[in-house]
Amino acid sequence: xxxxxxxxxxxxxxxxxxxxxxxxxxxxxxxxxxxxxxxxxxxxxxxxxxxxxxxxxxxxxxxxxxxxxxxxxxxxxxxxxxxxxxxxxxxxxxxxxxxxxxxxxxxxxxxxxxxxxxxxxxxxxxxxxxxxxxxxxxxxxxxxxxxxxxxxxxxxxxxxxxxxxxxxxxxxxxxxxxxxxxxxxxxxxxxxxxxxxxxxxxxxxxxxxxxxxxxxxxxxxxxxxxxxxxxxxxxxxxxxxxxxxxxxxxxxxxxxxxxxxxxxxxxxxxxxxxxxxxxxxxxxxxxxxxxxxxxxxxxxxxxxxxxxxxxxxxxxxxxxxxxxxxxxxxxxxxxxxxxxxxxxxxxxxxxxxxxxxxxxxxxxxxxxxxxxxxxxxxxxxxxxxxxxxxxxxxxxxxxxxxxxxxxxxxxxxxxxxxxxxxxxxxxx
Numbered sequence: 001x002x003x004x005x006x007x008x009x010x011x012x013x014x015x016x017x018x019x020x021x022x023x024x025x026x027x028x029x030x031x032x033x034x035x036x037x038x039x040x041x042x043x044x045x046x047x048x049x050x051x052x053x054x055x056x057x058x059x060x061x062x063x064x065x066x067x068x069x070x071x072x073x074x075x076x077x078x079x080x081x082x083x084x085x086x087x088x089x090x091x092x093x094x095x096x097x098x099x100x101x102x103x104x105x106x107x108x109x110x111x112x113x114x115x116x117x118x119x120x121x122x123x124x125x126x127x128x129x130x131x132x133x134x135x136x137x138x139x140x141x142x143x144x145x146x147x148x149x150x151x152x153x154x155x156x157x158x159x160x161x162x163x164x165x166x167x168x169x170x171x172x173x174x175x176x177x178x179x180x181x182x183x184x185x186x187x188x189x190x191x192x193x194x195x196x197x198x199x200x201x202x203x204x205x206x207x208x209x210x211x212x213x214x215x216x217x218x219x220x221x222x223x224x225x226x227x228x229x230x231x232x233x234x235x236x237x238x239x240x241x242x243x244x245x246x247x248x249x250x251x252x253x254x255x256x257x258x259x260x261x262x263x264x265x266x267x268x269x270x271x272x273x274x275x276x277x278x279x280x281x282x283x284x285x286x287x288x289x290x291x292x293x294x295x296x297x298x299x300x301x302x303x304x305x306x307x308x309x310x311x312x313x314x315x316x317x318x319x320x321x322x323x324x325x326x327x328x329x330x331x332x333x334x335x336x337x338x339x340x341x342x343x344x345x346x347x348x349x350x351x352x353x354x355x356x357x358x359x360x361x362x363x364x365x366x367x368x369x370x371x372x373x374x375x376x377x378x379x380x381x382x383x384x385x386x387x388x389x390x391x392x393x394x395x396x397x398x399x400x401x402x403x404x405x406x407x408x409x410x411x412x413x414x415x416x417x418x419x420x421x422x423x424x425x426x427x428x
Contacts, residue, residue, distance in 0.1 A: 002105060004025060004028040007031065007071045007072065008033075008069075008070045008071045008072075009025050009032050009033070009072050009074060010033050010035065010073045010074070010089075011033070011034045011073075012034075012036075012062075012079050012085045013034075013075060013076025013078060014057070015078055016147060017076040018034060018099070020099065020146075020150035021074050021102055022034050023053060023149075023150070032056070033055070033057070033058075034055055035066055036057070036058070036059045037060070039060035042409065043059055062083065062084040067085055067088070069092065069094070070089075072094065072096075072097065073089045073097075074097055074099060075096060075098055075172060077169045097173075097174055098168075098172030098173065099147055100169040100172070101175070102149055103147065103148030103151075103163075107148065107155050108157050109155040109157060109159045110161070111160075111163055111177075112163065112179065112180040113142075113178035113180070113181050114164050114182040115164075115166065115167070115182065115183055115184070115204055115207050116183055116186065116204070117185050117187045117204075117313060118184065118256060119257075119260045120143070120166075121143075121164055121291070122257065122288055123184060123260045124142070124164040125140060126261065127140075127264045127268070128140035128162040129281050129285065130277075130281045133277070133280070134268075134271075134277055134281075136159075136271065136273075137160065138160045138162055139159055139160070139161055140164075141164075142163035142164040142165055142169075143163075143166045163178070167204055171203050176210060177210040177211060177212075177215070178207070178211070178215070179216065180216045180270060180271075181216070181217050182207075182263060183207060183217070183219045183220065183223065184260065185222070186200065186204050187312075201228075205228050205231070205232075208231070211234035212233050212234060213233060214234075215234035216237060218237045218238075218263060218270070219236065219239075220238070220240070220263075221238040221240040237266050239262040239263045239265070239266040240262060241255050241258035241259045243266070244258055244261050247279060247282065251282065251283060251284075251286065251287065252285070252287050252292075253292060253321040255320070255321075256321075257321075264278065265282075289305075290305050290306070290414075291306065292304060292305075292318055292321065293415075295419055295422050296422075298422070298425070300392030300393060301391075301396055303396050303397075304395055305419055306397055307398055307400065307411045307412070307414045307418060308411050308415070309401065311402075312341060312401045313342075315330065315399040318397065319345050319349040319350065320345060320349075322397075324395050325395070326349050326396075327352045327354065327386045327397070328350045328399060329354045329383070329386055329397065329398045330354075330355055330356075330363055330399060330401050330402070331355040331357040331359045331400055332359055332403055332406055332414070333357065333359065333402050334358060334359035335402060339362065339366035340366050343366070343367065346371060347370050347371070351389075351390075352372040352373070352374070353372070354375075354382045354385050355382075356377070356378070356382050356407065357407055358406040359402045379414065380424075383422055396422075
């Protein structure tokens with residue numbers, strides 16, 4: 001359906017992905033409607049911006065009378081599979097694709113797609129910087145915050161799209177076919193959407209679904225003997241942290257970041273970039289905001305913003321990266337994982353926990369026998385309590401193990417409020 005002129009297209013969800021998809025579709029001459037179940041200031045802002053594109057919009061609920069019978073449905077990654085418009089489409093045999101698939105349909109550039117439970121954003125950004133510093137035109141986009149559909153005009157054949165992709169996006173692909181597909185890791189996550197680990201893992205492996213012998217699959221060496229490899233038709237390249245043992249200056253802490261770096265170097269090699277050239281970019285890489293970001297040391301206590309740790313394994317990796325005792329601020333919207341799976345590292349590294357959000361009760365039940373636990377009602381309260389508990393030489397770390405959507409609009413907002421609370425504490 002590359003010729004969308006006059007086609008009736010329904011976009012489900014009016015977050016950044018839905019907004020971007022609607023703009024692209026309208027520009028291709030489609031008759032676009034957008035339906036959004038929620039109603040908040042961000043959604044209303046997107047709705048106002050779409051008004052100049054002759055896009056029909058309903059917010060605050062889905063109604064069959066609004067969307068009738070479209071030729072195709074484009075769903076945003078955050079929309080639950082059981083939502084009314086998607087159920088309606090399935091019942092009436094209407095094609096459903098995701099925003100990622102839509103972007104791929106119109107993308108003239110070769111695609112490097114990066115997925116995994118943890119490290120996606122850091123690795124995606126690092127690959128993009130290595131490509132750019134090597135003189136190759138690269139556009140970093142996707143689940144990282146600027147959707148692929150929003151970058152189509154800038155993605156010519158002489159550029160490379162470096163795209164972060166999530167399991168939710170991969171669940172809705174049909175023909176999405178990256179030249180290089182990267183799988184960093186798979187650990188427990190998103191059980192609010194995925195039935196179990198195998199279901200979640202299968203979603204991640206869909207990144208290789210449409211590749212052929214001309215493409216590349218780049219995988220963590222932990223998957224080397226995985227039976228799922230039998231279904232991958234593309235050429236395979238495996239990476240491990242030891243691949244970069246000769247890197248003199250490691251700008252990012254932790255074994256997990258060594259894996260991210262090794263992955264970026266492997267991708268660079270496929271793209272014809274030498275290890276030495278990749279290392280020059282890596283040495284200057286400063287890391288990203290809210291990903292084990294050191295805010296500073298005040299009153300002898302170090303403060304670290306790891307708000308991007310939205311699952312249990314990410315927090316485990318963060319704790320393993322420090323050699324001091326930690327007062328851990330955790331909690332948020334529960335994603336169905338097993339908190340007890342990290343009890344050993346909690347016992348070893350954490351002196352106390354300050355819990356916030358909807359998951360506070362579950363986390364408290366998991367660790368109340370292991371560490372001192374207090375509950376806070378706001379981030380500001382959590383920072384004050386954590387600071388009063390922490391001793392000189394210890395760390396106060398925000399590493400939530402949960403999504404942010406119970407109290408905040410994003411992990412970024414959560415991290416910014418943590419940082420401002422820390423800096424306010426310093427001023428006091």
